[in-house]
Amino acid sequence: MMCQHYDLKLEGADTAFSVDASNTTFGQGCLSEAGEIAKSLGISRIALFTDDALAKTEHVAKVITSLKAANVDIALYDNVRVEPTDESFIAASKFASDSNVDGFISVGGGSVIDTAKAANLYSTYPAEFLDYVNAPIGKGVPVPGALKPHIACPTTSGTGSECTGIAVFDLLEMKAKTGIASKMIRPTRALIDPDTTLTLPPNVVAASCFDVLSHALESYTARPYTQRPAAPSPALRPSSQGSNPWSDLGCAEALRLAGIYLERAVSDANDIEARHQLMWASTLAGIAFGNAGCHAPHGMSYSVSGLVKDFQPDGYPKGEPMVPHGMSVIVNSPSVFRITGVDQPDRHIDGARFLGADVSDVGPTEAGEVLSDRIIELMKATDMPNGLTGVGYSADDIPDLVNGSINQRRLLDNAPMSIDEEVLTNMYAGAVSYW
Numbered sequence: 356m357m358c359q360h361y362d363l364k365l366e367g368a369d370t371a372f373s374v375d376a377s378n379t380t381f382g383q384g385c386l387s388e389a390g391e392i393a394k395s396l397g398i399s400r401i402a403l404f405t406d407d408a409l410a411k412t413e414h415v416a417k418v419i420t421s422l423k424a425a426n427v428d429i430a431l432y433d434n435v436r437v438e439p440t441d442e443s444f445i446a447a448s449k450f451a452s453d454s455n456v457d458g459f460i461s462v463g464g465g466s467v468i469d470t471a472k473a474a475n476l477y478s479t480y481p482a483e484f485l486d487y488v489n490a491p492i493g494k495g496v497p498v499p500g501a502l503k504p505h506i507a508c509p510t511t512s513g514t515g516s517e518c519t520g521i522a523v524f525d526l527l528e529m530k531a532k533t534g535i536a537s538k539m540i541r542p543t544r545a546l547i548d549p550d551t552t553l554t555l556p557p558n559v560v561a562a563s564c565f566d567v568l569s570h571a572l573e574s575y576t577a578r579p580y581t582q583r584p585a586a587p588s589p590a591l592r593p594s595s596q597g598s599n600p601w602s603d604l605g606c607a608e609a610l611r612l613a614g615i616y617l618e619r620a621v622s623d624a625n626d627i628e629a630r631h632q633l634m635w636a637s638t639l640a641g642i643a644f645g646n647a648g649c650h651a652p653h654g655m656s657y658s659v660s661g662l663v664k665d666f667q668p669d670g671y672p673k674g675e676p677m678v679p680h681g682m683s684v685i686v687n688s689p690s691v692f693r694i695t696g697v698d699q700p701d702r703h704i705d706g707a708r709f710l711g712a713d714v715s716d717v718g719p720t721e722a723g724e725v726l727s728d729r730i731i732e733l734m735k736a737t738d739m740p741n742g743l744t745g746v747g748y749s750a751d752d753i754p755d756l757v758n759g760s761i762n763q764r765r766l767l768d769n770a771p772m773s774i775d776e777e778v779l780t781n782m783y784a785g786a787v788s789y790w
């Protein structure tokens with residue numbers, strides 16, 4: 356029997372949920388299986404996507420060795436942009452079209468995996484760039500059919516992009532992040548080697564783990580699938596289908612692991628157990644949010660990163676200002692959960708408990724606060740930015756931040772409460788600084 360959360364069915368709402376996930380291999384050294392997997396997928400010439408820093412690492416070398424041993428030809432694209440744009444997606448797509456490949460492999464963080472998804476899509480089903488981009492910014496045209504096989508090999512314990520049908524980028528002329536969302540662009544295989552995280556700088560580990568943490572919390576507190584209007588046909592049921600019993604499993608365990616290992620993984624690069632466990636947490640949260648969807652903290656993050664002023668974090672490429680994805684999300688999360696706690700107090704208390712907070716004396720009216728406090732405690736312990744102020748904004752920027760994210764309806768409408776301009780303004784106002 357389901358818990359009450361899913362018994363509250365609305366008229367015309369969905370009555371079922373679907374589970375989609377990349378076929379996943381997880382474990383130390385598994386990058387050396389890339390060649391065998393490519394072969395088994397019928398790939399004879401593969402586009403290998405990575406960025407110029409990763410191209411020099413042992414991780415990419417291991418993948419290349421494995422592909423060559425399996426007699427798979429390689430077309431190397433090591434020009435992926437960290438925090439991709441429409442221009443960088445188009446350049447990558449042109450490379451894929453010109454390279455005459457029958458499969459893709461991506462080795463890198465979310466930027467690399469998302470770029471390979473886009474290159475696979477536009478080279479397989481050429482179209483005007485905005486056709487497949489989420490409405491209302493793009494046309495939201497459905498992807499016509501299956502893409503070429505794509506093996507995704509994440510090197511950060513963060514985005515979960517290897518498990519999702521989402522590709523995020525900056526649309527330069529609007530100075531806003533948006534994305535392409537379709538089950539069709541989900542990678543065919545995920546090859547997750549936790550050793551790839553051992554060389555990451557502390558700030559990168561922290562930012563990507565807060566992304567994981569927010570994926571799990573947002574999926575767990577998302578509007579339940581039983582309260583989302585049913586799609587016109589089962590095939591059109593969205594990936595952001597709302598919280599559901601399958602995703603709940605991954606969220607709970609990902610949060611439990613983050614609560615135990617996040618501080619350890621950031622403070623000690625030699626803590627192999629902590630870094631491996633966070634990679635597993637990232638995988639679980641990726642599978643969870645790939646089937647539930649995120650909500651307001653991610654929706655708000657798009658303008659936080661898209662409108663960046665002069666913030667340049669440690670551990671990331673220098674030269675251009677940027678707010679890394681995990682930071683652009685987590686600066687919003689405590690404020691959002693403080694507000695949404697009113698709607699689903701039990702789930703917010705659960706979230707705090709999973710993360711290790713003592714909730715024995717917490718009542719429903721304090722649900723948002725206790726979760727918010729636990730997130731802030733973890734942010735302070737790992738030197739994360741102190742809210743919007745910490746990434747270069749002030750209260751004066753709130754109208755622009757609201758403008759830049761109010762159209763992220765796929766995410767905002769997945770929240771447990773309805774979010775209009777006034778609510779969104781309050782969410783940003785609560786995120787200006789936390790300590």
Ligand SMILES: [Fe+2]
Pocket residue numbers: 514566570653680684
């Ligand atoms: Fe994310």
